[in-house]
Amino acid sequence: MTTDETACSAxxxxxxxxxELLWNNPKLHTPDRxxxxxxxxxxxxxxxxxxxxxxxxxDVVSHR
Incomplete structure (x- = not known):
């Protein structure tokens, strides 16, 4: 079993x-966030x- 901090977000x-799926909502976040x-x-x-x-x-990167 995993903790909520390392479990899948689905x-x-x-x-x-x-x-790790890195994202931002351009209507809410600065471009670098x-x-x-x-x-x-x-x-x-x-x-x-x-x-x-x-x-x-x-971006999508490996979670370590």
Whole structure:
């Protein structure tokens, strides 16, 4: 079991995070600000697609 700080951000998922999805909402955040969602391998694509469709996704990096 993982702690909330290292678990995937997908609703109901408690799998350990393998990825950091770095994003910002340009209507709310300065261009250099990055918020982070964590993703397991199973949810990396769906969370990336959700953020990407809104133009929020900036980068995806390995979570260490």
């Amino acid at each position: 609703k109901g998922c408690t799998a350990p995070a393998q990825w 990055r918020k982070t969602w964590l993703a397991c391998d199973d949810h990396k694509a769906s969370l990336s697609d959700f953020l990407g469709a809104r133009g929020f996704l900036k």
